[in-house]
Amino acid sequence: MNLLVCISKTPETTAKISFTDGDTKFNSEGVQYIMNPYDEWYALVRAIELKEQHGGKVVAINVGGSDNDIIIRKALAIGADEAVRVNGEESSSLFVATQIANYAKDKGFDIVFCGKETINYNGSEVGPMIAELLDQPFVSFASKLDHDGSAATIERDIEGGVEVVKVNGPFVLSAAKGLAEQRIPNMRGIMMAKRKPLEVAEASAVDEKVIVKSYSLPAGKSAVKMLDPENMDELVRLLHEEAKVI
Amino acid sequence: MSVLIFAEATKGQYKKNAFEAVYYGSQLAKQLGTEAVVFTIGNGSNAAVLGQYGANKIWNQDSSKATDSQVASALIAQAAEKAEANYVILSNSALGKSLTGRLGVKLNAGVVSGVTSLPDTSGTPCVNKQVFSGKGIACYELKSGKNILSVMGNSLKPEVVGSDVAPENTSFTEPSTGLEIIETKTVDGTVPLPEAELVVSAGRGMKAPENWGIIEELADVLGATTACSRPVADTGWRPHHEHVGQTGVAIRPNLYIAIGISGAIQHLAGVNNSKTIVVINKDPEAPFFKAADYGIVADLFDVVPKLTESLKKFKQ
Numbered sequence: 001m002n003l004l005v006c007i008s009k010t011p012e013t014t015a016k017i018s019f020t021d022g023d024t025k026f027n028s029e030g031v032q033y034i035m036n037p038y039d040e041w042y043a044l045v046r047a048i049e050l051k052e053q054h055g056g057k058v059v060a061i062n063v064g065g066s067d068n069d070i071i072i073r074k075a076l077a078i079g080a081d082e083a084v085r086v087n088g089e090e091s092s093s094l095f096v097a098t099q100i101a102n103y104a105k106d107k108g109f110d111i112v113f114c115g116k117e118t119i120n121y122n123g124s125e126v127g128p129m130i131a132e133l134l135d136q137p138f139v140s141f142a143s144k145l146d147h148d149g150s151a152a153t154i155e156r157d158i159e160g161g162v163e164v165v166k167v168n169g170p171f172v173l174s175a176a177k178g179l180a181e182q183r184i185p186n187m188r189g190i191m192m193a194k195r196k197p198l199e200v201a202e203a204s205a206v207d208e209k210v211i212v213k214s215y216s217l218p219a220g221k222s223a224v225k226m227l228d229p230e231n232m233d234e235l236v237r238l239l240h241e242e243a244k245v246i
Numbered sequence: 247m248s249v250l251i252f253a254e255a256t257k258g259q260y261k262k263n264a265f266e267a268v269y270y271g272s273q274l275a276k277q278l279g280t281e282a283v284v285f286t287i288g289n290g291s292n293a294a295v296l297g298q299y300g301a302n303k304i305w306n307q308d309s310s311k312a313t314d315s316q317v318a319s320a321l322i323a324q325a326a327e328k329a330e331a332n333y334v335i336l337s338n339s340a341l342g343k344s345l346t347g348r349l350g351v352k353l354n355a356g357v358v359s360g361v362t363s364l365p366d367t368s369g370t371p372c373v374n375k376q377v378f379s380g381k382g383i384a385c386y387e388l389k390s391g392k393n394i395l396s397v398m399g400n401s402l403k404p405e406v407v408g409s410d411v412a413p414e415n416t417s418f419t420e421p422s423t424g425l426e427i428i429e430t431k432t433v434d435g436t437v438p439l440p441e442a443e444l445v446v447s448a449g450r451g452m453k454a455p456e457n458w459g460i461i462e463e464l465a466d467v468l469g470a471t472t473a474c475s476r477p478v479a480d481t482g483w484r485p486h487h488e489h490v491g492q493t494g495v496a497i498r499p500n501l502y503i504a505i506g507i508s509g510a511i512q513h514l515a516g517v518n519n520s521k522t523i524v525v526i527n528k529d530p531e532a533p534f535f536k537a538a539d540y541g542i543v544a545d546l547f548d549v550v551p552k553l554t555e556s557l558k559k560f561k562q
């Protein structure tokens with residue numbers, strides 16, 4: 001099978017969030033970056049497992065600058081066969097999706113894997129955009145995927161349960177928890193990654209339709225009220241009268 | 247010009263997320279001095295109620311493939327064109343998330359998913375959404391004349407502003423796709439987490455899965471949905487769909503009671519938008535207290551049954 005995995009870079013999950021340049025830019029000073037967990041733990045690993053089962057290859061793709069090469073190498077160390085970075089600033093979901101669709105369009109991938117969402121912009125936008133640009137089905141939040149070589153049976157998370165779907169032909173999928181088990185790259189993988197091809201392609205221009213004008217931090221919580229554990233009636237009263245939630 | 251709203255039905259019923267989208271769209275239509283047109287797929291019969299949340303017109307298209315993003319986005323796009331919509335509003339639900347990006351490409355429109363308030367349309371329009379898993383807010387400028395917005399759950403309270411509107415049937419063209427919907431398996435009885443107003447959640451402080459009885463009893467008395475921290479789901483103490491946080495379900499209930507959960511930043515990322523947070527933890531230094539409205543330092547095995555008793559008294 002010919003599989004493409006979209007990998008993105010996000011601030012490490014405990015990173016402190018702040019903004020610079022008059023609150024128009026994310027302050028990346030001192031921030032550690034990681035591969036987006038949904039891309040790394042679920043999408044990439046399930047793609048590698050399918051390749052191990054059916055043969056073929058796994059290509060990892062990222063849209064971004066050269067400082068992303070470190071996460072791309074990690075994807076190769078985990079087991080992707082080759083990688084491509086589309087060089088450009090990831091200014092919007094549409095920009096990213098356009099680059100990936102342009103790359104994928106004439107290469108006959110059976111499945112394009114994305115993560116459920118990036119943990120910085122939480123958009124869940126890139127996957128469906130790629131699907132629309134390629135005019136293919138999109139299966140969101142896949143938590144189980146079996147492929148018999150010609151058709152895929154997938155369970156996808158919906159509110160309060162799962163929907164089971166079957167897809168014939170190529171499609172785009174977003175990976176949710178459960179799709180695979182995280183793999184830690186081993187020494188051999190890390191050594192091999194150095195010799196695997198990392199192609200750099202140039203980005204094409206996109207007519208941006210939305211841009212971030214400014215950022216702000218959410219309003220802080222007022223101080224916590226500590227209550228006497230022996231008096232739960234008081235908590236119930238406060239929830240009813242003060243917070244008005246019960 | 248108009249605002250087109252896609253109202254999503256779950257098992258034939260319109261629920262909170264549909265009311266929120268319709269109310270948001272109708273408020274936006276009012277702000278723009280235009281009409282709110284609601285579009286639904288495969289379920290016209292119950293749709294009249296959406297008029298109460300501000301729909302001026304309701305269109306319904308019969309189809310059994312409402313959850314296939316290729317079919318639904320094609321139908322919604324045709325409705326948007328018919329309505330000459332310059333805004334398309336959806337819920338930021340599982341289905342909504344698979345449609346927003348598609349529609350943006352199809353209609354050549356701007357996309358902002360998970361908006362938390364109405365756009366400011368006084369100048370060049372802009373709208374807020376949460377980023378960095380709730381740790382920041384971004385204000386997006388809408389540069390295109392056409393925009394697709396999906397509304398974050400629980401970010402506004404739908405109000406009754408009108409009365410029932412009779413749905414009209416449409417006959418847009420349905421594309422054929424390679425996707426076949428086999429079945430839907432849902433857990434019956436409880437309110438799914440993303441829709442729950444009241445949530446009781448527990449973590450590793452519970453020590454073992456057989457201790458969950460006190461959590462279920464508390465949730466029962468409250469009429470709440472149960473949730474858990476990630477390690478609890480990872481070790482199989484609780485089902486995966488209960489896992490909340492950055493890599494689990496993100497929720498915004500009115501009340502979140504966190505029991506024996508330390509309050510790691512990745513956990514908070516999925517729950518810190520709850521209106522009121524109660525934290526029960528035996529460690530006064532637990533980071534969760536910083537994000538709480540009400541805190542109780544105590545052994546959960548003592549205090550949870552007491553809280554359940556107090557609630558029982560209150561409910562009588």
Ligand SMILES: Cc1cc2nc3c(=O)[nH]c(=O)nc-3n(C[C@H](O)[C@H](O)[C@H](O)COP(=O)(O)OP(=O)(O)OC[C@H]3O[C@@H](n4cnc5c(N)ncnc54)[C@H](O)[C@@H]3O)c2cc1C
Binds near residue numbers: 478506509516
């Ligand atoms: C990339 C990444 C993503 C993650 N995503 C998530 C996520 O989505 N959701 C999530 O929850 N976690 C997530 N985590 C894990 C997170 O960092 C924490 O490890 C996890 O939330 C801790 O779970 P916990 O609070 O149940 O357990 P612990 O941290 O072990 O806390 C247990 C708490 O129970 C208290 N306690 C113990 N006994 C009692 C008692 N008898 N009475 C009262 N209190 C008691 C303790 O004082 C302690 O505070 C993620 C981690 C990473 C690295």
Ligand SMILES: Nc1ncnc2c1ncn2[C@@H]1O[C@H](COP(=O)(O)O)[C@@H](O)[C@H]1O
Binds near residue numbers: 061
């Ligand atoms: N810059 C990028 N390069 C490659 N893939 C990306 C990029 N940004 C996002 N993606 C993919 O799209 C998914 C959803 O991203 P988002 O729409 O931002 O939530 C991610 O999990 C990735 O798989």
